[in-house]
Amino acid sequence: MRSVAIPGAYVPGTTPAHRLDARTKLVLLFAATLASFVASAPWGLVVVAAGLMVALAVSGTSPATVLLGLRPAAVILLVSVLSNAIVLVGQPGFSPEGLTRGVVVVCRIALVVGFALSLSATTAPPALADAIAALLAPLRRLGVPVGGIAMSSSIALRFIPLTVEEVERIRCAQRARGARLDEGGLAARLRSWAQVLVPLVAGLFRRADELSLAMVDRCYTGDQTSLMGPLAPRDWLALLGGVLWALTAMLL
Amino acid sequence: MIELRNASYSYDGSRLVVDRVSLSLAPGERVVLLGLNGSGKSTLGRLLNGSLRPSEGSLSVDGESHDLARLVGYVRQDPRNQIVSAVVSDEVAFGPRNLGLSREEVLGRVDEALAACGIEGLRERMTSELSGGQQQLVSLAGVLAMHPRYVVLDEASSMLDRGMRRRVAGVVESLVARGVGVIEIAHSAEALSGASRILVMDEGRLVWEGEELPTGLAERLFGRPGPVPTSQGAADASAHSLEARCVTLAYDELVALDDVSLASRGLTLLVGASGSGKTTLAKVMAGVLRPDAGAALLDGSAVRAGSVGLAFQRSEDQLFCDTVLEDIAFGPRAAGLPDDAALASAREAARMLGVDEGLFERSPLALSGGQMRRVALAGVVSGSPAAYVLDEPTAGLDAPSRLQLRTLVRGLVHEGASVLVITHDPEEWLPLADSVAFLRGGRVTALVRAREAAVRPDLYRDAGLEPPLIVSPAEVRHA
Numbered sequence: 001m002r003s004v005a006i007p008g009a010y011v012p013g014t015t016p017a018h019r020l021d022a023r024t025k026l027v028l029l030f031a032a033t034l035a036s037f038v039a040s041a042p043w044g045l046v047v048v049a050a051g052l053m054v055a056l057a058v059s060g061t062s063p064a065t066v067l068l069g070l071r072p073a074a075v076i077l078l079v080s081v082l083s084n085a086i087v088l089v090g091q092p093g094f095s096p097e098g099l100t101r102g103v104v105v106v107c108r109i110a111l112v113v114g115f116a117l118s119l120s121a122t123t124a125p126p127a128l129a130d131a132i133a134a135l136l137a138p139l140r141r142l143g144v145p146v147g148g149i150a151m152s153s154s155i156a157l158r159f160i161p162l163t164v165e166e167v168e169r170i171r172c173a174q175r176a177r178g179a180r181l182d183e184g185g186l187a188a189r190l191r192s193w194a195q196v197l198v199p200l201v202a203g204l205f206r207r208a209d210e211l212s213l214a215m216v217d218r219c220y221t222g223d224q225t226s227l228m229g230p231l232a233p234r235d236w237l238a239l240l241g242g243v244l245w246a247l248t249a250m251l252l
Numbered sequence: 253m254i255e256l257r258n259a260s261y262s263y264d265g266s267r268l269v270v271d272r273v274s275l276s277l278a279p280g281e282r283v284v285l286l287g288l289n290g291s292g293k294s295t296l297g298r299l300l301n302g303s304l305r306p307s308e309g310s311l312s313v314d315g316e317s318h319d320l321a322r323l324v325g326y327v328r329q330d331p332r333n334q335i336v337s338a339v340v341s342d343e344v345a346f347g348p349r350n351l352g353l354s355r356e357e358v359l360g361r362v363d364e365a366l367a368a369c370g371i372e373g374l375r376e377r378m379t380s381e382l383s384g385g386q387q388q389l390v391s392l393a394g395v396l397a398m399h400p401r402y403v404v405l406d407e408a409s410s411m412l413d414r415g416m417r418r419r420v421a422g423v424v425e426s427l428v429a430r431g432v433g434v435i436e437i438a439h440s441a442e443a444l445s446g447a448s449r450i451l452v453m454d455e456g457r458l459v460w461e462g463e464e465l466p467t468g469l470a471e472r473l474f475g476r477p478g479p480v481p482t483s484q485g486a487a488d489a490s491a492h493s494l495e496a497r498c499v500t501l502a503y504d505e506l507v508a509l510d511d512v513s514l515a516s517r518g519l520t521l522l523v524g525a526s527g528s529g530k531t532t533l534a535k536v537m538a539g540v541l542r543p544d545a546g547a548a549l550l551d552g553s554a555v556r557a558g559s560v561g562l563a564f565q566r567s568e569d570q571l572f573c574d575t576v577l578e579d580i581a582f583g584p585r586a587a588g589l590p591d592d593a594a595l596a597s598a599r600e601a602a603r604m605l606g607v608d609e610g611l612f613e614r615s616p617l618a619l620s621g622g623q624m625r626r627v628a629l630a631g632v633v634s635g636s637p638a639a640y641v642l643d644e645p646t647a648g649l650d651a652p653s654r655l656q657l658r659t660l661v662r663g664l665v666h667e668g669a670s671v672l673v674i675t676h677d678p679e680e681w682l683p684l685a686d687s688v689a690f691l692r693g694g695r696v697t698a699l700v701r702a703r704e705a706a707v708r709p710d711l712y713r714d715a716g717l718e719p720p721l722i723v724s725p726a727e728v729r730h731a
Contacts, residue, residue: 124338125338126338127339154337158338161380172535172540173572175539176538176539176540176558176561176570177582177583178557202574203572213303214328214333214334214336215336216303217301217303217325217326217334218336218346219321219351219398220346220350223350224346224349224350225348225349225353225355225358227342227345227358227359229355
């Protein structure tokens with residue numbers, strides 16, 4: 001019933017990462033992602049990991065949040081590590097090289113998740129959408145509907161908390177009228193979730209309808225004035241530092 | 253000038269929801285549109301801003317008939333259905349950004365609109381974290397930032413408490429003074445003060461227009477002046493009792509309820525400013541929210557979800573089934589009644605709440621606000637619980653429906669049920685109540701007999717509320 005904390009959900013604040021321009025942060029995330037996948041083990045990755053420590057520190061994100069963010073994928077990651085480590089064809093057995101390979105890949109994924117979470121925790125969804133629009137702006141000449149893409153991403157981001165809210169609403173309404181949702185065996189619980197899913201889909205469509213009506217009421221047509229001003233000196237500094245760091249990690 | 257000529261509108265192609273209505277609205281005019289639930293007021297409002305097109309007749313705004321949304325702003329009853337963005341400043345900027353203005357102009361308008369609504373302090377807050385009243389001011393700012401020449405307020409104040417209603421009224425007043433034409437859809441007589449004209453709708457038609465409501469019409473719309481408080485003689489010992497015992501509950505760091513103890517027999521009112529923890533307490537007492545400490549007890553044993561009927565503040569939050577009848581029958585079914593018995597009690601509850609049989613197969617979420625409220629209440633009554641918690645049950649209801657609801661509640665109390673009503677209009681319920689609890693910042697500041705609450709304005713002030721007009725120590729009441 002309490003509000004559910006989603007790892008990486010935006011929290012208003014005044015950390016250095018909050019003050020950076022969303023465009024800067026997006027470019028830095030791109031550089032960091034590239035570095036995480038290209039950097040060679042172990043030293044390149046150590047440099048990337050050091051970068052993640054800095055990112056977590058300036059964004060006030062705790063490493064525990066990163067682990068929480070990885071949790072949904074934990075089973076898949078574990079299976080991929082094991083399947084790399086266990087050889088079934090030829091001479092079946094255990095492969096230490098495979099294990100290392102698997103662990104390295106998991107580390108790379110964890111790094112990317114960490115960077116993405118420190119961006120999303122410090123950037124308001126609308127600013128993120130505006131930044132996407134600003135960075136994609138050159139594509140406008142090729143006829144890409146940049147405004148539409150930015151608005152869709154903004155709405156998609158908005159619907160994540162909305163979905164959580166809607167699930168809570170329906171469960172609360174059903175429990176208030178005597179539905180037993182958290183009781184009984186596994187089968188009973190699954191059935192009770194099915195009871196939530198149908199109204200959830202209907203409810204989300206209704207919210208989407210309301211949202212579109214509210215947007216039309218305020219003259220939304222697809223193109224909006226960009227509210228992004230010129231970059232501040234600290235943004236240029238951060239960009240410069242970030243690019244140098246990513247290059248170092250990739251070249252080591 | 254907004255000019256609507258002989259306009260009709262129908263959602264299903266057969267029944268006219270708006271039936272040959274003509275009206276005009278001049279700049280600087282404030283017109284109030286009254287009517288019972290389901291009389292077509294909201295549909296008329298939507299016609300005026302061009303989001304619905306009249307199936308017959310015509311509409312022109314300052315001579316234009318296209319792109320009317322930029323000339324006519326629309327503020328809804330529930331800000332949750334209006335807010336588009338996650339951050340306040342971005343929400344207010346949304347409209348102006350669609351008008352092709354420059355960046356500086358957009359930012360300037362955001363500052364101006366936030367200042368006009370007195371919410372500069374909320375600029376960087378998340379819209380979802382605000383209280384309902386703050387959200388409504390943000391919606392209003394979002395509309396004002398577009399510099400509309402006319403504004404439609406669709407029951408924009410009906411979910412707000414007295415203090416917040418006054419703030420919204422102040423913003424509207426300054427708009428009118430600047431020459432904006434305002435049409436305000438309302439249910440209460442409060443909206444009439446300072447109105448330049450009053451319109452009354454009934455069954456889709458405009459039935460009356462003028463400056464002063466004739467008494468007969470006013471009584472039909474607002475009900476007769478309430479009866480003088482009478483002693484209810486608190487319910488006898490056989491009545492059920494609902495109790496909160498030492499309830500404490502915190503959301504992260506925010507303590508919503510702080511050692512709240514409260515026992516209710518008969519009809520108890522729970523009043524408090526917004527954010528005082530009323531709704532949280534309602535959920536705890538209905539057993540759907542587990543407190544950190546303490547317990548909710550029904551006749552001395554712990555409340556199980558479903559054993560106390562809970563009516564939500566927003567009835568659309570409460571409805572989830574495909575059809576009205578299914579929704580009302582959900583409670584009895586969950587209690588294990590066989591199908592035909594569940595449907596029978598659903599029909600009985602629908603009858604008690606005046607839900608028309610013609611609505612049974614409709615989707616509950618496609619109904620008008622007032623009808624939705626009645627269906628939601630029917631869904632609570634159908635389970636015939638021993639106790640009820642009703643969170644703002646009369647919000648959005650017209651006067652006859654309010655009276656009907658009060659009569660229903662009185663009947664429930666007579667049958668021995670314990671009813672806790674959360675309200676920001678205590679004057680409406682005081683004559684029926686047995687006791688009144690005051691909540692402030694998650695603590696009970698007073699729990700007194702209704703007779704005492706009717707003569708002690710200080711109790712309201714202690715709870716951070718404006719005392720209702722009927723509460724005054726000067727008035728000596730004879731038992």
